[in-house]
Amino acid sequence: MAVHEGLRVQGRVLHALILREMTAQYGGTALGYLWGLLNPMVAILVLYAIFSNMHRISPPGIPLLMFLITSYLTYNYFMAAFSRASGAVQANTALLNYPQVSPLDVLMGRYILDALTYTLVLLIFTIIGVLVEGPYWPLHPGAAILTFWSAGLMGHGLGTIVGTLRPKIRSLDNIVSPILRLGFFISGVVFTAHMLPSWTLPYLDWNPLFHITELMREAWFASYESPFADFSYVGLILFFMTGAALVLERMGRRWITE
Amino acid sequence: MSIELIDIAKSYRIGRKRHLVFEGLNLFIPKGRSVGLLGPNGAGKSTLLRMIGGSELPDRGRVVRNMTVSWPVGFSGFFQGNLSGVNNARFCARIYGRDPDEVVREVADFAELGGFMKAPIRTYSTGMRARLGFGLSMAIDFDCLLIDEILAVGDAGFRQKAQAALDQRRQRSGIILVSHATAPIIRNCDMVVVLGFGAPFVSDDVAGVAREYDLCMRSRARAA
Structure with missing residues (x-):
């Protein structure tokens, strides 16, 4: 098969998978999709209600709602990408009977749909934040969006690894889900690195998600500077994680049917 | 080939x-x-x-x-259970580069599922699933x-109809x-x-x- 023919089939498969995912996930209606978009808003509003009545948690110069949007939404994207990727292959085993659909296509379809959806969510929430709190547009939009997508890619990579190993290691979910739940508290979602006791930082700066939330703030707010955020560390983790996910996915294809 | x-x-x-x-x-x-x-x-x-x-x-x-x-046309699932017959047919048409509406029409004609085309596949009986699957395989062209x-x-x-369709398909x-x-x-x-x-x-x-x-x-x- 010629290369361009192969690419055409690949494009068709991805297009069909994305449309199928939209129907399966959001019921195929505009209203369903809109609800999916606004779903994270509920959590953000609850956090906003709680924290605005306590003493402020966002650092000086950073309004609370925008603070929560940049950190919580990024974390939420990671978690959503993780759970969607880890369940992707199991949810779609039926489709793997089609000769041109591979598990990797299913994963790519979900990744593309999630990236488009969450980018749209970020845009909508930013506009809402600006309407409520004033023109806090991102200082470096390019860096902000790259960091945001890194969160999704990381969730997707980790989800692919967990989803592939699940048929082999039955108790994997029991190990991973408590760690991820803890992740909310050690990834700087509701506090910044400056608010933590300094002795914790050498431990917490191993956590790539903490780097991502800190990088997000740095890219967004002129007044914020993180004590440790480093994009090259995030990039390195992403590189190895994506590589491991791709290799494992290829190796794990026969485990699905066993 | x-x-x-x-x-x-x-x-x-x-x-x-x-x-x-x-x-x-x-x-x-x-x-x-x-x-x-x-x-x-x-x-x-x-x-x-x-x-x-x-x-x-x-x-x-x-x-x-x-x-x-x-795909191996049979009873077992190559369909997404939560999606309707129509949506499964559309998905299949898309990955084979065919017009989805046309394929849905042909499948509906062949499988004679009536209103069930719009119901989720998981509500189908084995026979209905087989009819949908066979109809779909007849609507799309393969070398094999x-x-x-x-x-x-x-x-x-239905067996007679399926056999007649298969006889016709075997010509090409x-x-x-x-x-x-x-x-x-x-x-x-x-x-x-x-x-x-x-x-x-x-x-x-x-x-x-x-x-x-x-x-x-x-x-x-x-x-x-």
Whole structure:
């Protein structure tokens, strides 16, 4: 098969998978999709209600709602990408009977749909934040969006690894889900690195998600500077994680049917 | 154009043991032939079909496929249970580059599911699923159609209709038909591969092989 023919089939498969995912996930209606978009808003509003009545948690110069949007939404994207990727292959085993659909296509379809959806969510929430709190547009939009997508890619990579190993290691979910739940508290979602006791930082700066939330703030707010955020560390983790996910996915294809 | 299986090995793990299904399997299927895969239950017919289709990978060896093949048309799920018949047909049309509305229309005409086309597949009976699957495989063109025991389902009316459609389809494309019974293979095939008796046995004398096979199975049943 010629290369361009192969690419055409690949494009068709991805297009069909994305449309199928939209129907399966959001019921195929505009209203369903809109609800999916606004779903994270509920959590953000609850956090906003709680924290605005306590003493402020966002650092000086950073309004609370925008603070929560940049950190919580990024974390939420990671978690959503993780759970969607880890369940992707199991949810779609039926489709793997089609000769041109591979598990990797299913994963790519979900990744593309999630990236488009969450980018749209970020845009909508930013506009809402600006309407409520004033023109806090991102200082470096390019860096902000790259960091945001890194969160999704990381969730997707980790989800692919967990989803592939699940048929082999039955108790994997029991190990991973408590760690991820803890992740909310050690990834700087509701506090910044400056608010933590300094002795914790050498431990917490191993956590790539903490780097991502800190990088997000740095890219967004002129007044914020993180004590440790480093994009090259995030990039390195992403590189190895994506590589491991791709290799494992290829190796794990026969485990699905066993 | 052809399908070629080169030195295929395939095994499954059952508990701690490995169950070997194929070892050093070689098979050449030229374009346009109607091939029957004949064998008792558990001989590896469906596994072979899935490897030919590409939905299952061999442990070792290569499947060289230079024509378009269908998915294995059968009862088992190649449909997404939560989606409706219409949506499943649309998905299938899209990945084969066909106009979704056209395919949905053709499938609805053939499968005669009426209002059920819009209901989720998980509410379908086995027969309804088979009708949808078969209708879908008739709406899309392949060089080779893979069929897994599906001709035996449905009422007599539908079986007749399916057989007529298959006769028409055989004029322009090949088929690979899995069956544990000889009748559908005699009716549809001009080449037969017998599995489940050591090395696969390939022959063009379908009627002769089928007669031998039936005799052999009958004496086995008596011995048991």
